[in-house]
Amino acid sequence: MNPNAAHMTSPAHASPARYPLAIIGAGALGLHFAARLAGAVPVAVVARDAERAAHLRAGVEVGGQPFRADAFAATRPPLADWLIVLVKAGDTAAAAAIAERMQPVGVLSLQNGLTGDLLRAHCRAALVDQGITTEGAYRERTAAGERVQPSGAGETLLPPGFEAVAEMLVRAGLRARVEPDIARARLAKLLVNVAINPLAAIHRVPNGALLEPPYRAALDELVREAWPVLRTEGLALDLDAALARVHAVAAATAANRASMLQDVLAGRRTEIDAITGALLRMAEAGGFEVPAHRAMHALVRRIEHAAFDSPEGRG
Ligand SMILES: NC(=O)c1ccc[n+]([C@@H]2O[C@H](COP(=O)([O-])OP(=O)(O)OC[C@H]3O[C@@H](n4cnc5c(N)ncnc54)[C@H](OP(=O)(O)O)[C@@H]3O)[C@@H](O)[C@H]2O)c1
Structure with missing residues (x-):
């Protein structure tokens, strides 16, 4: 015992x-x-x-x-x-x-x-x-x-x-x-996460809103930027399928608040470094430019710093 x-x-x-x-x-x-x-x-x-x-x-x-x-x-x-x-x-x-x-x-x-x-x-x-x-x-x-x-x-x-x-x-x-091909499955999930999570957190909107203007263009740009990076790592989706995958998840979870949005609203640290940060590290290693993702990373970090550096900040 x-x-x-x-x-x-x-x-x-x-x-x-x-x-x-x-x-x-x-x-x-x-x-x-x-x-x-x-x-x-x-x-x-x-x-x-x-x-x-x-x-x-x-x-x-x-x-x-x-x-x-x-x-x-x-x-x-x-x-x-x-x-x-x-x-x-x-x-x-x-x-x-x-x-x-x-x-x-x-x-x-x-x-x-x-x-x-x-x-x-x-x-x-x-x-x-x-x-x-x-x-x-x-x-x-x-x-x-x-x-x-x-x-x-x-x-x-x-x-x-x-x-x-x-x-x-x-x-x-x-x-x-x-x-058997868990690495590919992880990359497909990362694609969804790097597109939906930071955008929902920054704009404080539920997932379904990202499919509509004014957010839709940014959502699609995040997928287009991430796609060649993740393809190099082994993602099995072509670009149309990658866009369709992200749109399908946003539609299926339309009323949900993404976990990063929940963290921001609660004043908690987010998982931005394990999600967008992981993509940035892959992009750097592969020589890809990913300015939209860099902006997402910087904005979410700024939101975190505001929460943690303010006198009311938690953490
Ligand atoms: N929730 C979902 O629907 C969902 C879906 C898919 C994937 N995930 C992933 O699953 C993971 C967990 O998510 P979650 O929503 O369950 O988060 P959560 O509710 O914040 O739970 C995390 C738990 O871990 C505890 N913890 C932190 N450091 C610890 C330590 N050193 N030792 C023991 N416990 C520790 C936390 O304790 P305190 O409360 O004391 O901080 C908290 O209870 C995340 O990576 C998330 O992205 C979540």
């Missing part, structure tokens, strides 16, 4: 000495995945600190149901075979250091932006890689504290080697599969 696991409950299992699966990052998506997985497999949740872990052990509302997580503080994480990292991109190095102490077989990021290299640099597990997910969830403040709401079922694509994690996700009723 893991001494850290005393006083913990999970819906269906006693706390094991070594968990088959653990999630680092007890936020919107982490708790959404954990609550679904807990019905199928013992799953540990690693929260930022002991206070948060105690709060999660006492129970939070996830998808309209009470969920008592097997929650641990980041200072005393349990051992686990497989880890899913769901902290925001800026917290990746800290999460990798926690992961290292959990002696996992494999560490899977399902974060937005490109974080795999950063994870690998700080964690020496045998298998460290990044998948993608179109599952969605958001956190809401309530009179009783907080609740997590799913914002639409999606699909999770995992890199080869993570078959065991895919199997656990499927057992929990989630759509998931191993994608």
